[in-house]
Amino acid sequence: MTRRRNSFAKIGILALVMLVALGVLGATFSVWSEILYIDGTVSIGTVSGGLTDDTGSQSYDGTSISWEASGNVLEVTVTNAQLDIEYTCQFTVQNTGSIPVKIQSIGISGVSPEEVDVWITGVEKGDQIEDGQSKVGTVYVSLKPEPPENPSEGETFTVTVTISVVQWNLYAP
Amino acid sequence: MVKLISRSNGSKLKFHFTRWGIIALAVVLALGSVGVTYAKWKGKVPRHNDVVYTYYFNDPFTWVVSNDDGTPDTVSPYGVIDPGDNGDDPSEPQSQGVTCARYGKDVASTDALLNVGFDPRHITVTVSNAYPCYYPTIFFGMKNCAHVAAQIESIVVDENFTGEYDTTADDIDALDVTYGGIYVGQVIGSGTEVIGNLHIHVEQPAKENWTYKIRVKIIVKAECQCGGTPGYWHNWKQHYTAGEINGWLTAIDVASGGVGSGWLVSDMAEPYGTIDTADLDAILAAGVGGGATAESRFLRHYLATRLNAQAEPPTLYLGDTHDITSISGYEYLGLSNPASAKLSEIIAAIESKYGTSLTDNQYNIMKNICDALNNCRI
Numbered sequence: 347m348t349r350r351r352n353s354f355a356k357i358g359i360l361a362l363v364m365l366v367a368l369g370v371l372g373a374t375f376s377v378w379s380e381i382l383y384i385d386g387t388v389s390i391g392t393v394s395g396g397l398t399d400d401t402g403s404q405s406y407d408g409t410s411i412s413w414e415a416s417g418n419v420l421e422v423t424v425t426n427a428q429l430d431i432e433y434t435c436q437f438t439v440q441n442t443g444s445i446p447v448k449i450q451s452i453g454i455s456g457v458s459p460e461e462v463d464v465w466i467t468g469v470e471k472g473d474q475i476e477d478g479q480s481k482v483g484t485v486y487v488s489l490k491p492e493p494p495e496n497p498s499e500g501e502t503f504t505v506t507v508t509i510s511v512v513q514w515n516l517y518a519p
Numbered sequence: 520m521v522k523l524i525s526r527s528n529g530s531k532l533k534f535h536f537t538r539w540g541i542i543a544l545a546v547v548l549a550l551g552s553v554g555v556t557y558a559k560w561k562g563k564v565p566r567h568n569d570v571v572y573t574y575y576f577n578d579p580f581t582w583v584v585s586n587d588d589g590t591p592d593t594v595s596p597y598g599v600i601d602p603g604d605n606g607d608d609p610s611e612p613q614s615q616g617v618t619c620a621r622y623g624k625d626v627a628s629t630d631a632l633l634n635v636g637f638d639p640r641h642i643t644v645t646v647s648n649a650y651p652c653y654y655p656t657i658f659f660g661m662k663n664c665a666h667v668a669a670q671i672e673s674i675v676v677d678e679n680f681t682g683e684y685d686t687t688a689d690d691i692d693a694l695d696v697t698y699g700g701i702y703v704g705q706v707i708g709s710g711t712e713v714i715g716n717l718h719i720h721v722e723q724p725a726k727e728n729w730t731y732k733i734r735v736k737i738i739v740k741a742e743c744q745c746g747g748t749p750g751y752w753h754n755w756k757q758h759y760t761a762g763e764i765n766g767w768l769t770a771i772d773v774a775s776g777g778v779g780s781g782w783l784v785s786d787m788a789e790p791y792g793t794i795d796t797a798d799l800d801a802i803l804a805a806g807v808g809g810g811a812t813a814e815s816r817f818l819r820h821y822l823a824t825r826l827n828a829q830a831e832p833p834t835l836y837l838g839d840t841h842d843i844t845s846i847s848g849y850e851y852l853g854l855s856n857p858a859s860a861k862l863s864e865i866i867a868a869i870e871s872k873y874g875t876s877l878t879d880n881q882y883n884i885m886k887n888i889c890d891a892l893n894n895c896r897i
Contacts, residue, residue, distance in 0.1 A: 360541065379672065379740035382580060382661070384717060385680070386644035386733040388694060390725045391627070393650065443727075445626055445650045477626075515610070515622055515652055 394443035395511040420507040433487040440480035448517040449473045453508040461498045579639035581660035585631040586613045612718040613656040629655035653721045662712040668895045671705045672738040680734035693725040709895040747893040749823045753803045767829040768794040813882035820889035837863040841897045848884040
């Protein structure tokens, strides 16, 4: 009986020795290799910009201009258009993102350039607008005096101005 | 020990002796292993930016620099790492010490921190307000502070790291993360620091107002192949076949230009026969003992150096640089850049001394250099 207990004790001690040895061996081995980490967080900003929402109108002696700006489209409507009147309205292009933008294009449509002159000042292609900043432009609309009897005179028409912006370093001249 | 636990019964006495013997053995084994662990681990993390790291690691990052934090950073002894860092955003990857193209604006920024949580094995990079085409670079130092050479076992880039259990190395369209200066298989000698870099390129598909997480995992292991010493090569039969050894000796012979044109070739193959393991044994044996000449002692170490570089896998690399200025009399070799001399240059300088009349001191200088190389001390 005593011999049997001794035998168990021997096995137990041997198992303990093996456990210690393997554990220490593992610890030793583990420091033979080391892991290094480079962890990165890349936060992407936002590119966002366009026309500030706005509506308004102005009258002159039986003729008037009204406008509505939203997104990247400005619609300017002239009612009872008259010769010798220069209709104007202002608009604002705002950078609402966190990355600078540039005005990539300004498009004008809706009227015949042979009958109606439309031009813009204050804002032009390539203008850069920093984040949080804005730029104010003015649209001018007037009937051309030629031909003598301009078919658009007395008419109501709508000029559409489209402005697009891009991330500043992706601007294509 | 036996007397202290003696019993009247002889068999019991034997049992107790065995048990205590086993316990003693376990203690010795444990202490020995701890000693090995400590020997492997001991290394002091150098001081940088007025921070002294008190933890000891084998291969820690030693410094980190971002090239878009608005300040050119100087790291001794390299000088300015990221010249031109005025905060304007980099538009191309930067090389160490060379300016790079930048946009004329400071829109995004990149910060890199070392030792977050007092662990210099961890660099944290934070890129803010990035946009497509933004291209910052991170430079970092990685030093082998252990007493044996280390080797980079793997470098894994995960461009979409989702958490500690993420083991997949994702390659996403939104980012292009690349590294340089370090490579898999690179051996970093004891005390040697390497400079790595990490380029982060934001690509067009990057989502606005989005955060990407990346992880670069570098595994460095102790270079267990570091045989190196004359004693190691004296026991070459335990590591290599005679065919392997003879092949390497022949390659050294060819590289040295043949019989009569270099140290080892002429001295090993007496009388100018085929160089083989017998010559190896002879020259290693001749370089020890009281009767050994300075020349034979030098040749013993030099032969080990050449074999270390020639063996497959090598434990010394011809293209790796070594600083021999800690060896007294190093000027004798006449190296143009002794603080960073390639092994191939050191060997060439030693070979250039062949055929000249050398003093014992000059032999000893070359011996000491080879000895330091073989033991990864330089």
